Amino acid sequence: MTATGIGAPVRRKEDQRFVTGQGRYVDDFNRPGQAHAYFLRSPHAHANIRSINTLAARAMPGVVGIFTGEDLAADGIGGLICGWMIHSKDGTPMKAGAHPALAQGKVRYVGDHVAVVIAETLAQAKDAAEAIEVDYEVLPAVVETASATKAATAVHDVAPDNTVFNWHLGNKEATDQAFAKAARVTTIELVNNRLVPNPMEPRAALGEYDLGSDNYTLYTTSQNPHVARLVLSAFIGVAPEHKLRVIAPDVGGGFGSKIFIYAEETVCVWAAKKVRRPVKWTSDRTEAFLADAHGRDHVTKAEMAMDEDGKILGFRVHTIANLGAYLSTFSSSVPTYLYAPLLSGQYDIPAIYCEVDAVYTNTAPVDAYRGAGRPEATFVVERIVEKAAREIGMDPAKFRKKNYIKNFPHQTPVIMTYDAGDYHASMNKALEVADYKNFGKRKRESARNGKLRGIGFSSYIEACGIAPSQAVGSLGAGVGLWESAEVRVNPTGSVEVLTGSHSHGQGHETTFAQLVSDRLGVPIDNVSIVHGDTDKVQFGMGTYGSRSGAVGMSAIAKALDKVIAKGKKVAAYVLEASEGDIEFKDGKFTVAGTDKSLDFASTALQAYIAHKFSGQDLEPGLKEGAFYDPTNFTFPAGVHICEVEIDPDTGVTRIERWTAVDDFGVIINPMIVEGQVHGGIAQGVGQALLEGTVYDKNGQLVTASYNDYCMPRAHDLPSFQVGMTVTPCPSNPLGIKGCGEAGAIAAPAAVINAITDALGHEDIAMPATPQNVWRAAQRNAMPMAAE
Amino acid sequence: MATVSLTVNGQPVTADVDPRTLLVQFLRENLRLTGTHVGCDTSQCGACVVHLNGEAVKACTVLAVQADASVVTTIEGLANGSELHPMQAAFREHHGLQCGYCTPGMIMAAVDMVNRKGSALDEHTIRAELEGNLCRCTGYHNIVKAVAAGAQAMAQAPVRQAAE
Numbered sequence: 001m002t003a004t005g006i007g008a009p010v011r012r013k014e015d016q017r018f019v020t021g022q023g024r025y026v027d028d029f030n031r032p033g034q035a036h037a038y039f040l041r042s043p044h045a046h047a048n049i050r051s052i053n054t055l056a057a058r059a060m061p062g063v064v065g066i067f068t069g070e071d072l073a074a075d076g077i078g079g080l081i082c083g084w085m086i087h088s089k090d091g092t093p094m095k096a097g098a099h100p101a102l103a104q105g106k107v108r109y110v111g112d113h114v115a116v117v118i119a120e121t122l123a124q125a126k127d128a129a130e131a132i133e134v135d136y137e138v139l140p141a142v143v144e145t146a147s148a149t150k151a152a153t154a155v156h157d158v159a160p161d162n163t164v165f166n167w168h169l170g171n172k173e174a175t176d177q178a179f180a181k182a183a184r185v186t187t188i189e190l191v192n193n194r195l196v197p198n199p200m201e202p203r204a205a206l207g208e209y210d211l212g213s214d215n216y217t218l219y220t221t222s223q224n225p226h227v228a229r230l231v232l233s234a235f236i237g238v239a240p241e242h243k244l245r246v247i248a249p250d251v252g253g254g255f256g257s258k259i260f261i262y263a264e265e266t267v268c269v270w271a272a273k274k275v276r277r278p279v280k281w282t283s284d285r286t287e288a289f290l291a292d293a294h295g296r297d298h299v300t301k302a303e304m305a306m307d308e309d310g311k312i313l314g315f316r317v318h319t320i321a322n323l324g325a326y327l328s329t330f331s332s333s334v335p336t337y338l339y340a341p342l343l344s345g346q347y348d349i350p351a352i353y354c355e356v357d358a359v360y361t362n363t364a365p366v367d368a369y370r371g372a373g374r375p376e377a378t379f380v381v382e383r384i385v386e387k388a389a390r391e392i393g394m395d396p397a398k399f400r401k402k403n404y405i406k407n408f409p410h411q412t413p414v415i416m417t418y419d420a421g422d423y424h425a426s427m428n429k430a431l432e433v434a435d436y437k438n439f440g441k442r443k444r445e446s447a448r449n450g451k452l453r454g455i456g457f458s459s460y461i462e463a464c465g466i467a468p469s470q471a472v473g474s475l476g477a478g479v480g481l482w483e484s485a486e487v488r489v490n491p492t493g494s495v496e497v498l499t500g501s502h503s504h505g506q507g508h509e510t511t512f513a514q515l516v517s518d519r520l521g522v523p524i525d526n527v528s529i530v531h532g533d534t535d536k537v538q539f540g541m542g543t544y545g546s547r548s549g550a551v552g553m554s555a556i557a558k559a560l561d562k563v564i565a566k567g568k569k570v571a572a573y574v575l576e577a578s579e580g581d582i583e584f585k586d587g588k589f590t591v592a593g594t595d596k597s598l599d600f601a602s603t604a605l606q607a608y609i610a611h612k613f614s615g616q617d618l619e620p621g622l623k624e625g626a627f628y629d630p631t632n633f634t635f636p637a638g639v640h641i642c643e644v645e646i647d648p649d650t651g652v653t654r655i656e657r658w659t660a661v662d663d664f665g666v667i668i669n670p671m672i673v674e675g676q677v678h679g680g681i682a683q684g685v686g687q688a689l690l691e692g693t694v695y696d697k698n699g700q701l702v703t704a705s706y707n708d709y710c711m712p713r714a715h716d717l718p719s720f721q722v723g724m725t726v727t728p729c730p731s732n733p734l735g736i737k738g739c740g741e742a743g744a745i746a747a748p749a750a751v752i753n754a755i756t757d758a759l760g761h762e763d764i765a766m767p768a769t770p771q772n773v774w775r776a777a778q779r780n781a782m783p784m785a786a787e
Numbered sequence: 788m789a790t791v792s793l794t795v796n797g798q799p800v801t802a803d804v805d806p807r808t809l810l811v812q813f814l815r816e817n818l819r820l821t822g823t824h825v826g827c828d829t830s831q832c833g834a835c836v837v838h839l840n841g842e843a844v845k846a847c848t849v850l851a852v853q854a855d856a857s858v859v860t861t862i863e864g865l866a867n868g869s870e871l872h873p874m875q876a877a878f879r880e881h882h883g884l885q886c887g888y889c890t891p892g893m894i895m896a897a898v899d900m901v902n903r904k905g906s907a908l909d910e911h912t913i914r915a916e917l918e919g920n921l922c923r924c925t926g927y928h929n930i931v932k933a934v935a936a937g938a939q940a941m942a943q944a945p946v947r948q949a950a951e
Contacts, residue, residue: 011879018887019875019894021822021862028821123807200826200834200888200923252824252888253923285827505886505924675882675929682926706831706921714917714927719910743926 005518009671012510023250026204026219031278035064037268038125040115040132041290042107045141045362045699049105049134052115057131062124065275068115069104077270080261081235082327083478086165086336094165097156099326101263108155108325109362110701111290113263118275141362141699145322146299148359155325155360164323164358169340170414175353178314182305186388192376193766194297194693196709197369201252202283203292207268215243220265222248223258223502224542229534231261238269248532251504256368257292259544260329289704294693295369297322298335298376304384310392312403314351317343317380321358328367337475338373344412345381346423346459346637347403352413362699368544370683370744378460382749386457387762397431400459416463418635420727426661430639433721434659452646456753457639460746464738465550465634482629484540485555487563489622491608493601494526500540501552502532508548511668515553519560520600521587546738550634554732558626566622571598573612632731636738638662642750646758651774653689653755661723662742666735673739674722680743681720686712688751692767791855796864804851811835811846814861822862822891833920836892837861843899862891873940874898883933885924896920897934906942908935
């Protein structure tokens with residue numbers, strides 16, 4: 001390992017600009033003549049729009065234009081799309097209701113887009129929006145996930161009982177048979193609470209139209225600018241693909257919420273042409289709560305069948321998934337193919353059957369949020385496994401080990417073929433780091449102080465490196481999920497890498513440069529990573545699903561192989577040797593068995609001056625591209641152990657210890673990987689202890705600000721013990737599995753298993769706020785006292 | 788319109804502003820000092836922390852006119868030329884940032900923390916003092932390490948500290 005190569009904790013190249021205030025996020029861009037957009041949003045969860053009167057508003061100072069859904073329709077602008085087709089059990093396609101960027105006749109959630117006001121200043125736009133008169137016919141709202149199909153009103157006419165689809169996966173008959181012969185059955189009912197992603201940078205869009213060239217430019221907070229361009233052009237029809245440039249510059253966190261193509265960027269690009277001015281919109285935090293796609297929101301009943309000895313025989317799951325008022329870009333894939341295929345966890349389970357009923361409600365659309373389906377699966381699996389172990393009276397670590405998959409590759413009954421792993425190794429290391437053997441002592445010590453101590457495990461698995469195009473295509477995806485890369489070597493030997501991945505906190509400018517430095521032997525400072533601009537990078541699928549290492553870097557590795565192969569040809573001419581005799585090692589092309597060599601920079605120069613091979617078959621230049629389509633998902637897995645202490649008098653839960661042992665395969669930069677784990681755990685702890693999205697019975701979002709929605713703060717969290725085990729991933733050339741979502745996937749079950757262990761009963765919902773925990777602790781105050 | 792005159796990062800500035808203009812808007816929009824960020828609208832997240840007369844304030848909760856005749860330091864004014872302030876260097880060294888959006892506010896709050904509490908900061912103190920700053924990326928683990936290290940480094944660089 002070199003100081004800047006694969007495996008080195010290289011300090012991040014991008015940090016210089018971020019720590020000095022020189023990062024450039026969308027809202028930091030200002031274009032000449034720019035006007036400001038403000039969206040008038042629905043104050044009602046469900047209402048027909050009888051009329052919109054903009055006359056008074058148009059007369060307000062500074063107003064440049066006011067547009068409604070009628071104007072979009074008149075220009076032939078299509079609705080927002082959902083790019084993943086799910087079919088119900090009976091073969092019928094999902095019931096996708098129309099999703100206009102500005103409401104057409106009806107609003108379906110508080111925050112839905114009614115009109116856009118464009119004015120000289122944002123304050124003027126807001127003032128004018130106040131003057132728009134909308135005549136609403138308020139309708140009853142459908143709010144609750146569990147009862148949505150029984151509601152008296154339909155969110156969309158195409159789905160009269162609010163059912164989007166009734167989907168299933170697995171073998172029902174085999175699973176029923178497993179339950180029929182089971183000696184023991186454990187049952188659990190769970191709610192996976194709705195979350196608001198809350199990247200610290202709110203979404204923003206700046207649309208621009210150039211009359212002379214007929215070109216459009218959109219600066220947007222996107223995790224996948226090429227996908228945004230494709231959807232905006234091919235489906236929504238805002239501008240032709242070759243005329244639309246999408247720029248996603250520095251983006252301040254995404255966590256899934258910036259994958260999707262929203263109403264606001266659609267309107268900003270379109271309106272820029274209408275008003276012949278650049279149009280800028282920046283979300284405020286309240287708008288982010290109202291209109292960013294939310295995450296999770298499942299109601300689940302699960303049953304696990306076991307034999308006398310605690311060997312799992314079968315697993316049956318029924319989930320109701322709330323998709324909100326409209327189908328967001330990838331919403332339908334989250335509670336289906338990103339969820340049920342993970343229900344085997346790390347366990348050898350012969351039969352699994354899962355049914356998912358997806359429903360519409362008058363709430364914000366729900367889509368992928370860090371982990372996307374896999375946290376929901378892990379929560380079900382790891383909660384029921386813990387409960388089963390407790391019911392049997394077996395140590396939960398022992399129960400897990402008894403049921404772990406031991407041989408790879410392993411075909412689960414729910415699609416996935418796990419390629420590599422060593423689950424015992426992760427568990428053993430985690431038990432040691434967590435000092436599990438002395439937990440009893442610590443629990444007794446807490447009890448002496450009047451506190452309840454508990455320990456909880458989460459043996460999570462995820463499917464990352466998303467994903468083999470053919471596989472996802474067969475499951476309903478409208479796109480392939482490969483990645484692209486182009487490596488441009490300059491005549492001086494410096495290197496520019498254009499990647500279809502997008503960095504919004506992951507540190508690609510550093511880790512991708514480490515790969516290049518490692519392979520080509522060039523100093524890391526001589527490598528630039530270019531991303532986030534459709535005019536520079538030809539195409540790419542973007543960053544989500546922990547795919548940028550496993551898929552994005554694999555594409556770069558492939559392109560680097562081609563660069564080296566071309567370099568060998570160049571060196572062969574220069575060194576007057578046959579190509580087959582040229583070796584590339586330590587940044588030098590060498591004639592095997594001799595001391596004749598050409599360093600990388602000299603080779604690059606020779607490639608461009610072409611003096612030595614002019615007129616031959618070899619083309620000048622040193623630039624290679626590659627598309628990499630993965631052969632399988634990757635399967636990061638590990639064990640997180642959470643130890644909590646609860647004060648039964650206040651209900652406050654303190655996390656005393658957090659142990660994470662993860663297997664991410666080969667690691668490029670351990671510093672960055674550990675940082676990803678920390679952040680993931682924090683979001684998972686947030687879900688488990690603090691974050692709850694509350695709509696009242698009328699569909700008003702009660703938790704629409706940081707005063708009401710409890711984000712994890714520094715004093716809510718401990719420092720984390722993070723360790724690794726490594727089984728290289730055999731499914732990609734770098735052996736990478738991915739690390740971005742693990743913490744958020746593992747953490748909620750670990751926390752709740754620890755709390756239920758401390759309480760001595762299973763009855764606690766997320767978020768386990770002090771109030772909820774206090775109530776739960778009071779309920780068993782007597783038995784605890786008697787213990 | 789109201790006239791404000793103040794010193795920002797050592798430079799005198801005079802401007803006419805709408806009286807409802809917030810200090811953060813004034814910095815970002817009038818002065819194009821976009822390192823100071825806006826992450827919420829309820830004074831909760833701390834992305835907009837700057838120093839007003841040497842003390843940390845949330846620039847979303849101060850009107851520009853209230854900063855009249857004051858001295859403001861933003862993240863752009865913290866480094867000494869190309870030499871990072873010890874707290875900036877510590878955030879980089881300890882991976883105390885990922886997306887970078889909360890970072891300017893975190894660093895400005897951390898420098899203020901050291902100014903108020905001294906350089907020997909334990910984990911408990913740092914976590915409690917970061918109450919006003921939200922980060923969604925790091926889980927705070929490395930921010931806490933960075934603040935502790937930055938505080939130590941500030942103690943060893945008294946000249947820089949006095950210069951601010």
